[in-house]
Amino acid sequence: MTEIRFLHIADLHLDSPFKGISSIPQSKWKDIRESTFNAFTNIIDYALENKPDFVLIVGDIYDGENRSLRAQALFQKGMDSLQSVGIPVLICYGNHDHLSGSWVRFQLPDNVQVFEGEVETKTLTIKGQEIYISGFSYKERHVLEGMHRHYPTAKGNHIHIGMLHGSVEGNVEHDVYAPFQKHELLEKGYDYWALGHIHKRQTLHSDPPIVYPGNTQSRHKNEKGVKGFYEVTLTKHHAVLQFIPSSAFLYDVVEVSCEGIVHANELIKHIELTLDHYRKANGNALIELILIDISEETKELIQGSSKEEWLLLLQESLEMESPFIIVKDLHIAQPKKDRKELNMLLERMNEWDSSAWKHVLKDLYRHPKGSRYLPPIDDLFLNETLQEAEQLLSKVGTKVDKQ
Template sequence: MQRISFIHTADLHLGSTINIGGKGPAELEKIFTQAVFKAFENICDYALEYSVDFVLLSGDIYDRENRSVLANHFFNKQCKRLAKKGIPVLLIAGNHDPLNEDNELINSPDNVYIFSSRQVDSREIYNDKDELIAQVSGCSYRGKADSRRLYRDYETIPGIWNIALLHTQLDPDNINYMPCSLEDLLARGDIHYWALGHIHQARIINRSINRAVAYPGIPQGRDAGEAGIKGALLVELIPDCQPVISFLPTSKIIYQKKEISINSIANGNFSDLKRLINNKAKELKKIDSNCINLNCDQIEPLQELEGIIVDWVLTGRGELSELIKGQRDELGSFLLDSLQKEFLSRKPFIWTRKITDRTGKLLDEGLLGDSPIFKEIEDVIAVLKNKQGLKDELLSEFGFIWTDKSDREDSKAASFQLDDQKLYDLIDYARGLIIEELLERRERA
């Protein structure tokens, strides 16, 4: 075996749009509508920049089975750029774009190979010296769900790299998305790299000598559930070494969720709140990549970030909360409009998608004194936070209930997962609401 390199991407969802929370300004319309397309163009730029041996796409190239002429034409145009440099593109169709005979509106370039949906198929890869260096295998979805356990059917060739494309949730019990487990894939010791698709978060599931299992994630986030920098994976397979996997940032627009505490505002008004948000917005200069969680290198982006779409969450307690709640509609209109206009001209621009109010009024807990109800509340809160078994049960029950509405697939990775810190925050917020209600009832009594 000899050293090879390739780009692994998936879930392009060409033809889909990003969620900006309404109608955007005319000057940003093209950026918003082209963001998903631009991410794939960036992937092709990387392929040319690093002269990779081939490019892999692990399903959901298009957002729907009935793909648009525009999306089909754009994809072929980018692949033709790779064809000029002799870079093959090998792909499978996923559950969003299952393969049938009438799918392709425009004939694909000669360097594009689409794996059949009938059975697992293989394609041999040769270098410029006409030496066989790898075999890539895969099978496309034949419908919006596919229950076949195809990982068993991949054939390999000894003495070269064997790579498998698979669009799966990596769940042996989910029969909709080519069911299998990590253990099933690792049991196939003759497969050197499992190029997975379907999960929109980049993950290196397993890596060892001459082997890896990975998801590249979605190249361009389309909603708050796909926050942070998105990209693809540059993979180098080196004999008798762990695969070298690098994260390639491709998203021109990213989503962020930022909390703003009103605790620092005493006797303030909406102008003070707007000033507080403006100051926080100015701090959005350097955005960390999710590559930190991948345990791999991040390659510098070929182009600068164009924009950040932000969801602001107002938190904390103070007199300002009563103003916010008393003027909720006017506040929403005033703040949203002014914030959206405020940062259009900066680079990267900041677009406020929505503002969520989770503030509360100041609590004088001393008024509760030695109330047995108050003591009972504190005891319950302590149990919820500190009893490990109960905490695990809460995380298990509620950890995946906030699903990302932009993707209807039954995918836990597309959810807002509830970790320890979020659980503590929710418990504290619930505690505040209960005490606030108790104090209001005492005032009314």
């Protein structure tokens, strides 16, 4: 059977306002503000150059339900250019660009097929074989129903793909829309599930793939690292996924070791060098700096000036460089000695068995009112508590030192 090749894209959030990002140098603000547009242009350029058989866009194309004119005009232009080289596009809308918003409608070109509010199956004929693609758009912002129920079960020997903007039932980190369980998707017998909604790239299942490509551009500090989409090569029996970056800039955390540093000029030079390496490897970036390996002496040096002064100085020294780096924030990690203690604490917690935990928590569990709200101390509880403790302690390492 001939293989097909398509792009799986989701969560473009065109015209995202970047409200949460403040204190950006004026000269760079435009680069930040335009980044969702630039990421989209990168995607279209990639498609024009690599000519996939088709493109899937799985919801949240627009950041707002009113779909700004500029965002729509740019999207239209991108679709027109794919039309000019004969690339079909299937799109569905998500919770951010649901169908009940009010917007000035653009007429998309003929190569674009749009899913409406009910689940339906569209077909594409690629290299003589029919490809079945099922999906739906959000009728309104809050789609709380498990929409997977309405997806048909795959039949025959065709390739069948599901497009679904939604999340796993019980996910506590995000708003849960169109909730599903992994096994419910597997039961449909599809060859690929193209998901959208969760902005962090992740694979829920590898054979067949059930995949979130993540969003195409970081928009705030909780969306770190390289963002992009997947290029998928698929047959009935085999899938190869290649991640293609699209971000116009990265949001990232960079650690700088301050071992042996005693003077301000050394520190500045050292940070500049580290960021220079970073810039060469990654391009434009908004950076949170974490100074690590801090001795008491270095700590005194740093705390001799305010954080704002350090940031200003760094920003000035970086201003003319391209690709740009903006240092958004600066933290001092705990001195080494304290980190060691934190690690010892974690190690000790790891050694506790359930009876040790019961002993440690006995006051809490014996509390006449509180105890009835507590979960039983079993393996699940212990694993979750340990994970939470690890997360909390790793934050202690970077956040307690406010200058």
